Amino acid sequence: MPSKVVNVYCPFESSSDLLFSLREEEEEEEEEEDCDSLQPSSSPSSPASTTSPMPTPQKSEEEKEKRRRRGRSRVKNEAVLHTIKKTRRIKANDRERNRMHNLNSALDELRSILPSFPDDTKLTKIETLRFAHNYIWALSETLRLADQSLEKPQKDLLLPGYLSPAAPPSPGSDAGSWMSSASPASSSSSLSICASNPSSPATSEDYCYGHTDSLFPFHSLREEVIQDTSCFAQYQ
DNA sequence: TAGGCCATCTGGTCCT
DNA sequence: AGGACCAGATGGCCTA
Numbered sequence: 459m460p461s462k463v464v465n466v467y468c469p470f471e472s473s474s475d476l477l478f479s480l481r482e483e484e485e486e487e488e489e490e491e492d493c494d495s496l497q498p499s500s501s502p503s504s505p506a507s508t509t510s511p512m513p514t515p516q517k518s519e520e521e522k523e524k525r526r527r528r529g530r531s532r533v534k535n536e537a538v539l540h541t542i543k544k545t546r547r548i549k550a551n552d553r554e555r556n557r558m559h560n561l562n563s564a565l566d567e568l569r570s571i572l573p574s575f576p577d578d579t580k581l582t583k584i585e586t587l588r589f590a591h592n593y594i595w596a597l598s599e600t601l602r603l604a605d606q607s608l609e610k611p612q613k614d615l616l617l618p619g620y621l622s623p624a625a626p627p628s629p630g631s632d633a634g635s636w637m638s639s640a641s642p643a644s645s646s647s648s649l650s651i652c653a654s655n656p657s658s659p660a661t662s663e664d665y666c667y668g669h670t671d672s673l674f675p676f677h678s679l680r681e682e683v684i685q686d687t688s689c690f691a692q693y694q
Numbered sequence: 695t696a697g698g699c700c701a702t703c704t705g706g707t708c709c710t
Numbered sequence: 711a712g713g714a715c716c717a718g719a720t721g722g723c724c725t726a
Contacts, residue, residue, distance in 0.1 A: 550703095553713070
């Protein structure tokens with residue numbers, strides 16, 4: 459059975475603030491437990507009252523003092539352990555937060571080199587990863603076809619115009635075929651629109667959207683480009 | 695209002 | 711032992 463996770467809202471500016479507060483809290487707990495630790499001497503089940511012979515008043519005071527000290531040190535040890543656990547957790551939380559921030563920064567960098575869509579909505583994490591995958595595939599496919607066309611020039615193999623970085627699709631070109639080739643699956647073909655240099659987003663945008671806004675169903679395309687995972691199979 | 699996305703916390707596991 | 715990584719849980723925010 460999964461334990462219920464309780465999210466604790468942290469109103470503190472920093473871990474040290476929180477630690478300070480925790481210490482105060484623990485000191486209070488400690489005081490309470492100290493009081494408790496004094497109780498057993500009056501308890502009927504206390505070993506002192508059952509196993510040892512009746513102590514003299516002086517000895518009983520010493521025993522009590524010893525017990526007090528033992529109780530205090532036990533509580534102190536528990537409190538220290540508790541504090542150590544808490545500080546470790548806080549440190550681990552900080553690290554985890556930083557780790558996720560780094561991950562998000564990397565995703566932002568990835569987003570920044572991917573062609574953006576006209577509606578300019580930020581890609582979600584999963585969309586970014588899928589789009590990047592498809593984008594890389596489209597670029598490598600472009601290179602492969604370009605190589606082939608160099609090896610077999612002219613009529614043996616015609617590099618589709620839309621896949622040539624030097625020849626982006628013209629407004630009058632067949633948008634349908636442009637979208638439906640050069641992909642492991644016809645449905646993910648629109649990748650080819652992004653087969654331009656990722657390091658030059660402006661060019662990418664020109665290439666991807668420059669003159670084709672009126673031709674291109676970008677919203678459905680976005681779904682298509684990002685969501686299509688069929689080309690994953692090629693690399694699995 | 696339901697569902698999607700996200701940030702954060704948390705405990706477990708693996709690695710150095 | 712401590713840090714990195716991971717997955718589950720939870721709550722907040724936003725949008726259709």
